[in-house]
Amino acid sequence: xxxxxxxxxxxxxxxxxxxxxxxxxxxxxxxxxxxxxxxxxxxxxxxxxxxxxxxxxxxxxxxxxxxxxxxxxxxxxxxxxxxxxxxxxxxxxxxxxxxxxxxxxxxxxxxxxxxxxxxxxxxxxxxxxxxxxxxxxxxxxxxxxxxxxxxxxxxxxxxxxxxxxxxxxxxxxxxxxxxxxxxxxxxxxxxxxxxxxxxxxxxxxxxxxxxxxxxxxxxxxxxxxxxxxxxxxxxxxxxxxxxxxxxxxxxxxxxxxxxxxxxxxxxxxxxxxxxxxxxxxxxxxxxxxxxxxxxxxxxxxxxxxxxxxxxxxxxxxxxxxxxxx
Amino acid sequence: xxxxxxxxxxxxxxxxxxxxxxxxxxxxxxxxxxxxxxxxxxxxxxxxxxxxxxxxxxxxxxxxxxxxxxxxxxxxxxxxxxxxxxxxxxxxxxxxxxxxxxxxxxxxxxxxxxxxxxxxxxxxxxxxxxxxxxxxxxxxxxxxxxxxxxxxxxxxxxxxxxxxxxxxxxxxxxxxxxxxxxxxxxxxxxxxxxxxxxxxxxxxxxxxxxxxxxxxxxxxxxxxxxxxxxxxxxxxxxxxxxxxxxxxxxxxxxxxxxxxxxxxxxxxxxxxxxxxxxxxxxxxxxxxxxxxxxxxxxxxxxxxxxxxxxxxxxxxxxxxxxxxxxxxxxxxx
Numbered sequence: 001x002x003x004x005x006x007x008x009x010x011x012x013x014x015x016x017x018x019x020x021x022x023x024x025x026x027x028x029x030x031x032x033x034x035x036x037x038x039x040x041x042x043x044x045x046x047x048x049x050x051x052x053x054x055x056x057x058x059x060x061x062x063x064x065x066x067x068x069x070x071x072x073x074x075x076x077x078x079x080x081x082x083x084x085x086x087x088x089x090x091x092x093x094x095x096x097x098x099x100x101x102x103x104x105x106x107x108x109x110x111x112x113x114x115x116x117x118x119x120x121x122x123x124x125x126x127x128x129x130x131x132x133x134x135x136x137x138x139x140x141x142x143x144x145x146x147x148x149x150x151x152x153x154x155x156x157x158x159x160x161x162x163x164x165x166x167x168x169x170x171x172x173x174x175x176x177x178x179x180x181x182x183x184x185x186x187x188x189x190x191x192x193x194x195x196x197x198x199x200x201x202x203x204x205x206x207x208x209x210x211x212x213x214x215x216x217x218x219x220x221x222x223x224x225x226x227x228x229x230x231x232x233x234x235x236x237x238x239x240x241x242x243x244x245x246x247x248x249x250x251x252x253x254x255x256x257x258x259x260x261x262x263x264x265x266x267x268x269x270x271x272x273x274x275x276x277x278x279x280x281x282x283x284x285x286x287x288x289x290x291x292x293x294x295x296x297x298x299x300x301x302x303x304x305x306x307x308x309x310x311x312x313x314x315x316x317x318x319x320x321x322x323x324x325x
Numbered sequence: 326x327x328x329x330x331x332x333x334x335x336x337x338x339x340x341x342x343x344x345x346x347x348x349x350x351x352x353x354x355x356x357x358x359x360x361x362x363x364x365x366x367x368x369x370x371x372x373x374x375x376x377x378x379x380x381x382x383x384x385x386x387x388x389x390x391x392x393x394x395x396x397x398x399x400x401x402x403x404x405x406x407x408x409x410x411x412x413x414x415x416x417x418x419x420x421x422x423x424x425x426x427x428x429x430x431x432x433x434x435x436x437x438x439x440x441x442x443x444x445x446x447x448x449x450x451x452x453x454x455x456x457x458x459x460x461x462x463x464x465x466x467x468x469x470x471x472x473x474x475x476x477x478x479x480x481x482x483x484x485x486x487x488x489x490x491x492x493x494x495x496x497x498x499x500x501x502x503x504x505x506x507x508x509x510x511x512x513x514x515x516x517x518x519x520x521x522x523x524x525x526x527x528x529x530x531x532x533x534x535x536x537x538x539x540x541x542x543x544x545x546x547x548x549x550x551x552x553x554x555x556x557x558x559x560x561x562x563x564x565x566x567x568x569x570x571x572x573x574x575x576x577x578x579x580x581x582x583x584x585x586x587x588x589x590x591x592x593x594x595x596x597x598x599x600x601x602x603x604x605x606x607x608x609x610x611x612x613x614x615x616x617x618x619x620x621x622x623x624x625x626x627x628x629x630x631x632x633x634x635x636x637x638x639x640x641x642x643x644x645x646x647x648x649x650x651x652x653x654x655x656x657x658x
Contacts, residue, residue, distance in 0.1 A: 016418070020446065021453040023499060127411065140498065141450035142411035152411075153451035160453050247453065305452030 019304065021247035024156045028122045029139040036111050036126040036135035040075060041099050046133060053078065057193040059176035061225035064303075064311040068104040068150060074172060074193065076203055084204045087174045087212070087260040089167045089238070092116050098169060104150040110142075111135050112153075114162065114169065121168045123158030153306060160248040160305055164233040166240045174260045175228065178211040212260035220265065223321035224258055226314050227270055227289075230303060232257035236269070248305065254278065281325035290318055390628060390657035395425045399636070401649025405509035406603040406642050407502065408562045413604035415502045416646075417454060419445040419510055421461075423518075427468065435468040437482065441518045443507035447499070457503040461518040463487040464527065473532070480531040486548070491521025491556040498557050510649040512616030512638035513594050516570050517548035522556025523568070523600055525549050531574070540586075544574035550600050558601055568600030578622070588634060590618035594641075603642075614641030620651075628657030 037045040041054060050056075054075045062070070076082070080093035096116040102109050114123040126135035127142055141154035162168045170176075177195040199207045214221045234248050236257040242249070254277065255269035262268050275281065278288040292302035294315050301307075404416035425439035441461030446454045466484025473479050491500045501521050508519035517527055531544035550568040558564065576590035594614045620634020632653040638644055 016446070016454065019452060019454040020456055021449070023455050023457070138411060140412060143413060143450050145411070151450040154449045154453070156455065157449050157451040157453045160451065245456075 016299070018246050018248055018250065020245045021156050021160055022244050024139050024154055025122070026139065028117075029124050029137070029155050031117075032113065032115065032122065032124055032137060034137050036113075036128075036137075039099070039113055039126075040097060041073060041111070041113075051075070055193040056191065057172060057177065059171035059173075059229065060178065061176060061229035063171070063229050064307060064314060065102065066104070066150070066307050066309040068102045068109070070103070071101045072171060073099045081203045081205050082198075084174070084206045084208075087206075087208055088257070089165065090169065090173055090204075091167060092169055094118050096169075098172065100171075102150065104148040107146050107148050107150075108132060109145045109148055109150045110138070110152045112158070114158065116168075121158075121162065122155075123162065124155045125152045127152055149308065151306075151308070157305065161233040163242060163247065164236060164239050164249075166238070170233050171229075174208060174212050175214075175258050178213075178260075208260065212262075214258065215262055215265045215268065219317075219321055219324070223318055224256075224268060224270055226317060227256035227274075228258040230311075230314070232269075234303075237273070275325075279322060279325075282323060284319045284322040287318075287322050290315060290322065293318065391429045392658040393425075393427045393655060394658065395427075395653065395655040397423045397425075397632075397651060397653035399510050399649045399651040401510045401636070401647065403506055403509035403643065403647035403649075405505055405647065407505050408601055408604055409498075409559050410561065410604050412450070412502075415447065415505045415509075417446045417448040417506055419443055419503070419506045421507050421510060423461075430467075433470045435470075437464075437466045437468050437484065439464045441507075441515070443503055443519070445503035445506045447502050447506065455499065457499050459491070459500050459503045459507070460489050461504070461507065461515075462490045462520065462523070464518065466527070476536065477532065477534045480529075480533075482527075482529045484527045484529075486517060486523070486525045486527055486550070488522065488524040488553050490519060490523075498559065501557060509638075509643055509647050511636050511651075512592065512641075512643055512647060513596070513614050514572055514592050514616055514636075516594070516596065517550060520550060520568075520600060521558070522554040523550040523552050525551050525568075538580045540578040540580075542574070542576045542578070544572075544576075546570075546572040546574065552600050563602040565598065565600050567598065569596075569598040571595045571597065576618070584624045586622045586624075588618070588620040588622055588632075590616075590620070590634075592616045592618065612641075614643055615639045630655045 033039050040051055043049040043051045050073065054073050056071065056073050058072065075097045077093055077095035080095065082093065083091035094116050098114045099111055101111040108128050110125045110127050112123060112125045114121060125138050125141060127138040127145060128135040130146060138152055139155045141157070142152040144150070145152050162170060167173065174195060177193070177198065179194065179196070195208070195211050198204055214224065216224065232255065235250055235254045237253060237255045238257075239249065253273055255273045257269050259269070265271055270279070274289065280286040284290050289302075292300055294310055295301045296308055296310060399421045400419075402416075402418045404414055407413055407415040421441060421443045423439055423441045425437065427435045427437045429435050440463050442458070443461065444456065444458050446456055448454055464484045464486055466482050468480065468482045471479040490504055504519045504521050508516050517525065525548055527546070527548040529544065529546040531542060533540055533542045535541075548570040550570070552564055552566050552568070555564060572595070573593045574590065575592070576588060578586050578588045580586045592615070594616065596612050615638070617637045617639055618634050620632060623631045625631055632651070634651050636647075636649045636651065638647045
């Protein structure tokens with residue numbers, strides 16, 4: 001009977017086991033400040049002015065977050081540099097901090113902190129108070145935060161996406177900061193940090209000879225960029241080895257990541273691993289990537305985390321791209 | 326007069342004979358089978374499915390049975406209200422296990438011990454799951470069975486709940502989430518077993534009446550819980566020193582063959598005084614939960630039984646948000 005029960009449990013988890021992650025590391029989280037205002041993002045407690053040396057940036061291809069608008073900031077320890085010897089996997093120096101603020105339906109809900117520590121990265125979300133005076137650390141996250149449909153991830157869920165890359169940082173890379181950064185789009189700020197400025201100001205150990213130029217036309221770049229930003233943090237073949245729970249580690253060899261060295265469409269990982277597999281040229285209705293993107297079922301949705309709403313614009317974008325292939 | 330005296334004496338003798346027969350039958354269950362008891366052993370043996378809910382066994386156990394061991398496991402998924410404002414609900418999959426042992430203290434009395442354990446795969450806000458294993462509240466009780474006529478049986482149990490759920494320095498809010506999920510799987514019917522930081526008493530009575538091929542049951546269960554610790558509940562959680570739970574259990578068991586029976590149960594669970602408040606249900610507008618339990622029972626000889634049933638909460642806070650399947654097995658020794 002125990003075997004029957006275990007079989008049933010295994011059956012339940014058969015297609016859900018990839019979701020299982022380690023529990024919240026309360027010890028690591030407890031070393032982070034309790035309030036966002038204490039993390040070094042702002043110049044003063046209770047203020048909105050950014051601290052000196054904190055720079056905003058905006059990736060070229062954004063992660064879909066159910067329509068939430070986002071702002072992002074970076075702080076590098078003075079005198080430090082990002083190891084860019086691998087242009088596709090930048091390694092941030094110890095002490096690096098990144099923040100990402102989420103506003104949903106006009107409500108500033110949370111600000112996430114990702115911090116490089118000597119023994120690795122730690123991440124946690126800060127849940128904004130209703131009066132907006134500060135945000136409080138929320139290691140276990142929140143459901144439908146501040147009356148919005150927005151769910152705040154728990155600390156252990158950071159690794160679900162960020163753990164899929166050796167860089168741990170997803171939106172701050174050569175591909176994501178190369179022009180054209182959409183400065184004119186809502187949410188971008190004058191003075192956003194980009195690759196040009198990083199090269200000029202010098203915090204890169206190896207400056208690229210030229211900004212990565214993605215192959216393809218604008219529509220193809222948009223489609224490949226969307227897959228890179230929304231799928232490749234899990235679906236890439238260079239995932240770091242990990243002990244413990246599988247935690248959003250795919251069982252297939254699909255790879256949607258873009259590389260700074262991609263020279264032609266056929267070189268891209270998407271074309272090498274996904275086209276003719278889950279992307280059927282000219283046949284969007286037979287393309288599993290579209291089917292999964294169009295679902296929010298627990299058992300078939302892609303991405304399987306951090307979203308409850310289909311990105312209709314992206315589905316349309318990918319459909320047009322596949323039709324035109 | 327002499328005739329009347331003789332008739333009265335005969336009635337008394339007949340009554341004594343019936344009483345002795347009843348005692349003999351009762352003792353027969355303990356000391357050895359009577360021909361009549363043996364004839365109906367297949368369906369008379371105690372049900373496996375009673376184990377998980379700790380329903381006192383009104384049905385007779387197999388002849389000569391001095392010890393019974395039972396294991397029940399339930400697998401399912403649920404979305405249930407929880408205690409914190411930031412995480413007002415808990416969801417995921419779980420598997421609960423309940424091991425139980427009963428030792429005969431006499432023809433009609435037994436000492437009963439049960440231990441519930443749950444393995445939960447808890448949903449986290451962004452979509453990850455975390456595995457957590459928790460112990461429920463151990464239960465130690467005394468059970469008494471009585472025949473109320475030829476077709477009616479009564480089972481009574483008084484039990485003490487040991488505070489083993491969510492207790493101790495290692496307990497965490499994650500444990501409490503796993504306990505809430507485990508409780509939701511059975512529609513909150515075993516809430517006393519899965520409530521963290523409490524001890525208490527549990528009283529249960531069950532009456533069964535059988536007619537050919539059909540058996541009807543009605544049971545009443547209640548628990549008085551005393552809070553011993555905050556059990557890692559968030560500081561903002563309103564807790565109460567004393568809590569009470571009650572459940573009315575109604576059911577029917579239809580013998581399809583001498584060994585196979587179909588069952589249908591309906592349970593109505595009330596929490597008039599919870600020991601801690603749930604974030605989204607503090608107004609207690611929906612404090613009554615109904616649960617339907619269709620199932621099958623298979624008697625495997627006189628001392629062994631296997632049960633399979635489902636649990637479907639209807640209405641209440643769990644209506645449409647929980648389901649589970651249970652397998653239970655019982656072995657008399």
